[in-house]
Amino acid sequence: MNKLFSVPLKGGNVTDVFNVDSIDELCAYLESVRADKLYVFDTNTAQILPSLPARSIVLPSGEKEKRWASIDRILSRALSLGMARDSIFVAIGGGVILDMTAFAASVYMRGSRCILVPTTLLSAVDATLGGKTGIDYGDAKNIVGTFYPAESVLIAPDTLSTLSDREFRCGLGEVIKHAFLSEDRRLYQFLSDNKDRILKRDKGVVSEMIKLSLEVKIHYITLDPEEKKGIRSCLNLGHTFGHALEAMKGYGISHGEGVAWGMARAFEAGAAIGITPISYRDECIALIKSYGFDTDYKICASEMSRFMDAIGKDKKKKGGAVRFVLMEENGKPCLLPLENDTVKYAVSND
Ligand SMILES: NC(=O)c1ccc[n+]([C@@H]2O[C@H](COP(=O)([O-])OP(=O)(O)OC[C@H]3O[C@@H](n4cnc5c(N)ncnc54)[C@H](O)[C@@H]3O)[C@@H](O)[C@H]2O)c1
Numbered sequence: 001m002n003k004l005f006s007v008p009l010k011g012g013n014v015t016d017v018f019n020v021d022s023i024d025e026l027c028a029y030l031e032s033v034r035a036d037k038l039y040v041f042d043t044n045t046a047q048i049l050p051s052l053p054a055r056s057i058v059l060p061s062g063e064k065e066k067r068w069a070s071i072d073r074i075l076s077r078a079l080s081l082g083m084a085r086d087s088i089f090v091a092i093g094g095g096v097i098l099d100m101t102a103f104a105a106s107v108y109m110r111g112s113r114c115i116l117v118p119t120t121l122l123s124a125v126d127a128t129l130g131g132k133t134g135i136d137y138g139d140a141k142n143i144v145g146t147f148y149p150a151e152s153v154l155i156a157p158d159t160l161s162t163l164s165d166r167e168f169r170c171g172l173g174e175v176i177k178h179a180f181l182s183e184d185r186r187l188y189q190f191l192s193d194n195k196d197r198i199l200k201r202d203k204g205v206v207s208e209m210i211k212l213s214l215e216v217k218i219h220y221i222t223l224d225p226e227e228k229k230g231i232r233s234c235l236n237l238g239h240t241f242g243h244a245l246e247a248m249k250g251y252g253i254s255h256g257e258g259v260a261w262g263m264a265r266a267f268e269a270g271a272a273i274g275i276t277p278i279s280y281r282d283e284c285i286a287l288i289k290s291y292g293f294d295t296d297y298k299i300c301a302s303e304m305s306r307f308m309d310a311i312g313k314d315k316k317k318k319g320g321a322v323r324f325v326l327m328e329e330n331g332k333p334c335l336l337p338l339e340n341d342t343v344k345y346a347v348s349n350d
Helices: 025-032 068-080 095-110 120-129 157-162 165-181 187-195 195-199 201-222 232-234 239-246 255-272 276-291 304-312 338-347
Strands: 004-008 014-019 037-042 056-059 088-095 113-118 135-137 140-144 154-155 324-331 331-338
Touching: 004 201, 014 201, 025 154, 025 157, 037 095, 056 324, 068 095, 068 135, 088 095, 095 113, 095 135, 095 187, 095 239, 120 187, 120 201, 135 187, 135 201, 154 276, 157 187, 157 201, 165 201, 165 232, 187 195, 187 201, 187 276, 195 201, 201 232, 232 324, 232 331, 239 255, 239 304, 239 324, 255 276, 255 324, 255 338, 276 324, 304 338
Parallel strands: 014 154, 037 056, 037 088, 088 113, 113 154
Antiparallel strands: 004 014, 135 140, 324 331
16 A cells, blocks of 8 residues: 555645555555444445445445435434544445545534545546535535545555446546646656556556546646636536536436547637647547547537537536636646537537
């Protein structure tokens, strides 16, 4: 087990991020932490440890479970176990379990301890750092929540071995996004050079990829921890277009597929208004495509008004206008409103 980062937080605290070599090492470490614990799993991640710890709760899996009822169950179990403020909520799962467990930890006794063990690639690179916790409410995603960074994050690439190819690829969408947002291009080059080994989930290569990806996330969240300066918002590259596609398709496509398609649209839109150099647009879309994502899907005329409605609902609206993350060059994102005609051009090429 080795420490990858100590991420500085407000008030002098840190989140320690560790790479853990095996499931056995993960269990040994968790057992060695001297505190009462409550483990939170979903029905899929409950199989990850060799046996289920006695003080556990197993929730149904999936985004539809990311709601009050699940928080209620976690808090009731914590209370019935007599957990105190210095007890630890240990989340073992994808982003849904991580976000909910950290939310429960943030409100239990006005804040107790929290350790995150991500078991999807997406959650490892995106949902572990930055402190965003929460649940969906009504039909709004992540609309109720807190900022509550975990005290530690334990990344064990062995936990990813049971992920479906589709879930693994979903995480790659976010990794590719981090490659574009990184000024130094190491992750971009790494993705270009190691595609086959990444897709085969070679453990060493996947560990290095996660580390490089987290470096980019850390850069943005430390500059703008609470998303108030328009810097952290740039981590939403591809999300405005992608969420609209996901919403229009009734969430029949995965989040990663939506983001990958959305990034390609952001490159098209940026090139159309002269922000993104054409050659950079083309090389980035080629990289996304090389990882098996469909970047060519077009919104047809009969879908366009529903798509534009979905874009208008984007929650990153400022002053009435939706702001899109566009790229000037690698590591140089900007937030800009777009004319409807530019959006339509970027998604249909008409
Ligand atoms: N807090 C943040 O900063 C942040 C960032 C990005 C995403 N998120 C949130 O994360 C969620 C998406 O995360 P996700 O894609 O991990 O979704 P998820 O947690 O629903 O996991 C996806 C599926 O994979 C299963 N699964 C998890 N680990 C597995 C494993 N090792 N083997 C087999 N199956 C496994 C889950 O049970 C689930 O069915 C969204 O709710 C999103 O809002 C939060």
